[in-house]
Amino acid sequence: MxxxxxxxxxxxxxxxxxxxxxxxxxxxxxxxxxxxxxxxxxxxxxxxxxxxxxxxxxxxxxxxxxxxxxxxxxxxxxxxxxxxxxxxxxxxxxxxxxxxxxxxxGNTDILYIISKILVEEPVEFKIALRNYLDQGLVFPTARSKALYDYISENNLVSITEEILQNTLNSSNNIxxxxxxxxxxxxxxxxxxxxxxxxxSEYNSTEISHSDICSATAIRNSLRDDLSLEQIEKVVPTTTLHSIEDKIKNNFRPVFDSMFYDLLRGIVIRDQEFLHKYFEVNEGIENKIYSNIFTCNTLEELIHSTKSKRYTMTKIKRTLNNILLGINKDDILKTKDIxxxxxxxxxxxxxxxxxxxxxxxxxxxxxxxxxxxxxxxxxxxxxxxxxxxxxxxxxxxxxxxxxxxxxxxxxxxxxxxxxxxxx
Missing domain, CATH: 3.40.50.620 (HUPs)
Structure with a gap:
């Protein structure tokens, strides 16, 4: 096998x-x-x-x-x-x-080299990273520069600093x-x-002429229209028929906005304990709590809480941890097993x-x-x-x-x- x-x-x-x-x-x-x-x-x-x-x-x-x-x-x-x-x-x-x-x-060679350096943390890499951080660079930029220095000095692969940075910033490469x-x-x-x-198609948020698009585009289409006509060309018939059958039987597609009322109740109820949930750090719980009263939708809450420090995806995961009651102690006990x-x-x-x-x-x-x-x-x-x-x-x-x-x-x-x- x-x-x-x-x-x-x-x-x-x-x-x-x-x-x-x-x-x-x-x-x-x-x-x-x-x-x-x-x-x-x-x-x-x-x-x-x-x-x-x-x-x-x-x-x-x-x-x-x-x-x-x-x-x-x-x-x-x-x-x-x-x-x-x-x-x-x-x-x-x-x-x-x-x-x-x-x-x-599309190739594991450079991804493997990067991974091996990050796991083994050679002394030269750690020194370079510390120097860049001391210069005031944010961690992702400092790490990228330190990786480039180490790769170049040890002739591990031929790559430009710009390409390396793009590699490190691409979601699926990550x-x-x-x-x-x-x-x-x-x-x-x-x-x-x-x-x-x-x-190009994977990152699109709308369905185009191609028969391949992103899952985000498909979800956006279903959020706006349950007729399924737009998604026919971009999903296998098994997916199409399954969604069709579910809708006919009153099982509608599920979206995060549908949990907002439940989330609001949890945030208000657990105000004193929000800091115990995973990724609730640096006072973001106070911002979430104050915004929960004035934001009528989940989208409004996410946008009002977003900052340079917290991306939209980070906030969504944080709110999801609150919704599911995922606490820091349980993550600590299980994340490295x-x-x-x-x-x-x-x-x-x-x-x-x-x-x-x-x-x-x-x-x-x-x-x-x-x-x-x-x-x-x-x-x-x-x-x-x-x-x-x-x-x-x-x-x-x-x-x-x-x-x-x-x-x-x-x-x-x-x-x-x-x-x-x-």
Whole structure:
């Protein structure tokens, strides 16, 4: 078995994802694929458009063999924590041969060199970084200059300072570097590959004439129009039909604005404890609290809280941590673990069953298909991670099941089972 690992959100699964999946299989010569997919809430601090089981089912219908959920505590955090959680999950299985991610760079050579320097922190690099910081440069600029100096002086690769800076500032390159850093820190045998993102279309916020666009453009279209006509050409038919079926059955696409009333109540109730939530630092809780009374929408709150220090994405993640009650102590206890105590299966096919058997042979990790069979009740890390998985599902389902309240039986993680696509 040649097992390829993918780290995904599929929000929703579109033609760009299908291209990435096929190309990844091709360059790694994989016989089987496993996707680590974010669940109810995602890396930018947003809820998923569709529930995790539906998104996993769509992925399997399009060629992924097994989809497992990335624990919530990692799924909605910064690139470093997100990447470590995903890589640690794959590495814990002891049977994954490779990963393949999209990047603006399209080649792992320079990404690997950068990652290795950042992990090993050679003395010359650290001295150069300190000198640039002492000159008053902001950390990203100082780090970029120190990296360029070290790479140039040691003839590691031919690259201009401008290209290096662009590489470090590109969103998918950033994730790729974090993936490789985690592989190095874990001394993993998993080999990293990358393919080029179709940058112009990927970064677009509107659907154009092309059959590939960004997930953001698709979500924007669905926010404005549920007729689905605009997205027909940019998603596989399985995605289109799934969204269509969900809407017909009164399960509407979910957006972050739908949680604003709930968030306002939490901020007001927890005013004295806001500082305990992860990424709530340097008094930003006071700004959030004062703005929550005058801002009528989530968008207004984000814009009124934004500053040079806090980007919109940073604020969204901070607010999401407040919404989900993710506290600093729990992140501290789990963010650097090398082995995950469990995986949660969301969907699989016949090859996926083969992967599960292989995982059972190669690892002692607990494979959760039904919550009634959970056994790690005395494991502190297990209990922290599973607590947030359940909580995030419950909060998400308050909105997702709003038009189908009779179908909400309770904590749905205890009632839903993985989808088997034969």
């Amino acid at each position: 040649n097992l390829l690992g993918l780290i995904v959100e599929y929000n929703p699964f579109h033609n760009g994802h299908l291209y990435h999946l096929k190309k990844s299989k091709e360059i790694t010569k994989a016989t089987h694929t496993i996707a680590i997919m974010s669940g109810s809430f995602l890396q930018r601090g947003e809820p998923a458009l569709l529930d995790k089981y539906t998104r996993a089912e769509i992925a399997v219908k399009n060629g992924v063999d097994l989809v497992i959920e990335l624990p919530t505590l990692y799924a909605c955090q910064s690139a470093e924590i997100f990447s470590h959680g995903a890589i640690a999950t794959l590495n814990s299985l002891n049977c994954v041969n490779s990963i393949c991610f999209g990047s603006e760079e 994730l790729g570097i974090e993936y490789i850093k985690s592989l190095l820190r874990l001394n993993s045998n998993i080999k990293p590959y990358t393919i080029s993102r179709i940058v 090398s082995t995950l105590p469990y995986i949660r299966v969301l969907a699989f096919n016949n090859k996926g069953r083969e992967i599960i058997r292989e995982i059972k042979n190669s690892s002692d990790i607990e494979i959760i298909t039904k919550f009634s069979k959970i056994s790690h009740i005395d494991d502190a890390v297990f209990n922290i991670l599973i607590k947030y998985d359940i909580k995030s599902s419950n909060i998400y389902n308050m909105i997702y099941y709003k038009n189908n309240s009779s179908l909400l039986k309770g904590p749905m993680d205890y009632y839903l089972s993985p989808t088997y696509i034969r």
